[in-house]
Amino acid sequence: MTRLAVPKTYKLYLGGKFPRSESGRVYEIRSHDGEFLANAAKASRKDARDAVVAARSALGGWAGATAYNRGQVLYRIAELLEGRRAQFVAEIVQSEGVTPAAASAQVDESIDRWVWYAGWADKYLQVAGNANPVSGPYFNLSVPEPTGVVAIIAPQTGGSLLGLVSAIAPALVPGNTVVVVANEAMPLSAISLGEVLATSDVPGGVVNILTGSPAEMAPWLASHADVNALDLVGAGDLDWIHLEIDAAETLTRVLQPENGPDAASPSLARILAFTETKTIWHTKGLI
């Protein structure tokens, strides 16, 4: 007699907790061949706003953590993801309909991407900052700092886990906090990643994962005055120009959509896109 499986309830990941959508809405997630997989939470604009509040609250702690600490936390994500490889492979095979080998390759790549970005946490500042030889008695330094709350529309095509990881990891490196709208059609690995984050020493609220319709939530995130940067990497199929126009209202920094297999490919530029350069003049003259 075969054992009856215990299916998981997929909810949102918001402020370190796993709530249902405040709207009570869900949408059906089906496998590649049409089999019912889960009812994912269909997040509302209120959920999106709550996520921004959670991200803002978490910003001070995450941005204020030492670079070494942030690097270790990001590396810890890779460790826990590695430990749950089988689960992610199974989920990806189910929802994307790819071979187990391809799903394994995607999970491997996702894990290694966390490792790659983790290593940047205590180095990007040395590469992007510098001393400036000003003409006067001043000790002058330029250093990058996190931009703040970053709202991300995760890639909607390609690997559902890898796309998500590629989008959120670079924003986390300098100390930003993130609100991300996951792959709409294939959100299961996003919520499972939330479970990994929740047990990886990532403080609650640093990453907030919303499932549901990017077209519905994106305008609220784009025009939200407490969102400092908007990554439209996965918004290519939306009317994203209007999102960029909305973001201009508070001079929100915008990254435009990227398409194709190299979307959100790992780069230092992607980390620096979510930083602000602060230049400090310290007077030397007052001895």
Place this chain on the structure above:
Amino acid sequence: MSFLDYAPAPESQALLNLRADYGLFIDGQFVAGRGEPFQSINPATEKQIAMIAHADAADVDAAVSAARRAYDKTWSKLSGSDRGKYLFRIARLVQERARELAVAETLDNGKPIKESRDVDVPLVAAWFFYYAGWADKLDHAGVGPTPSARGVAAQVIPWNFPLLMLAWKIAPALAAGNTVVLKPAETTSLTALLFAEILQQADLPAGVVNIVTGGRDTGKALVGHPGVNLVAFTGSTGAGRAIARSVAGTDKKVILELGGKAANIVFDDAPIDQAIEGIVNGIFFNQGHVCCAGSRLLVQESIHDDVIERLKARLSTLRLGDPMDKNTDIGAINSAEQLARIRELTDIGEQEGAERWSPDCVLPETGFWFKPTIFTNVSTSHRIARDEVFGPVLSVLTFRTPAEAVAKANNTPYGLSAGIWTEKGSRMLAVADKLRAGVIWANTFNRFDPASPFGGYKESGYGREGGRHGLAAYLKPAAGRAAARTVTAAPAASVAPAVASPAEKTPVSRKKAAK
């Protein structure tokens, strides 16, 4: 006669040979504009200096075409070292003609000659000299090996530092290999046109720099021109917002240096004499027409009365009047429009309950003038504590703890600059860390240097000007560099084929217009 009454010491205007009319500078030549020419006046006397051509959309198009031709045929084919040599030439020519440029700047802008002579023009030369040396070292700019220029840069600059803002824009653009169409502010075109003469003397290839004078319509036509690859703008946050909206959806690179409402924080252990000078320099330099001006003074409560008393005494020694006089500290407000704006906001300051004070001084009868003004008893909700006045108006607020100072300093949608005055190094570093602003001055204020990046957080804009960062903004990373993989295993592309983009875009919810 008090000890403050000096005999007039006006700078000579004899070395200025101005023309009665100035055309547009397109493709290396001065040409007539198709719009209605407009007056440039001396704000200290309201007398006409010259008539300036007004570029319409067709003129802007001609300028962009000239810049494109110059980019394709000449500038992008030159070696970095040759581009650098042109910039070195320009730096030297600016130095040679420094006095003339300073006099012209003061005449047109109204700023004191001591500022245009000792700050603006020397920095202009320094800016070209600094970026000249970068032109053949672009691999080290921080955007990876073999970066390329972006193409044609559209640059729109404000009236507060006309020639200096031109230098901030043109020097890095040319060093990086771009060609330029620049639009000066409507009220301060003069030095940009003298600069065009310098470019002719430098024998800069035609079309590499084009200068189109005019009004807002000219700027709009330039920024919106489909032939430009980069837009660099310095000005108000409102105008910057409009530009950000208008370029949305395009691949134009945008650099915005916008407004500010900087906090100048004075702790009770500050070097007080230096702090007073820093406060004065912070807000009364250039009549307060400075986007990074220290317009909000945050004083620790325990020293508030002492600071205000010293500040008033110091302000009483400032000399307001003829900008061309070498002893003048405070010159003319740049335009009637700006004067009206300052008056409106200061009147609101009084109505909202802040206490207004200005030193006794006689304002000249013609021209646009505003007395240096301090508001005390200002609360964070007052308009004069929130809105950018862009004039010689200081709002004084108090705080008790460093945490309160930081909270108040950051309580603004702007984030351009801030000042910290304290003798305690650890406190200075901690506060500098917590301030959300792009430029922090510790025990100094309003320092500028071509080697030092300048630019804002939040609604003060994005991108940096100055230093290596300022150069990087004008460069495009080499293609394909970002495609590095983190592992050598099967690339993700083969894992799950990307779905081809549907031609139809999903409309986003537009209901939120009711926000």
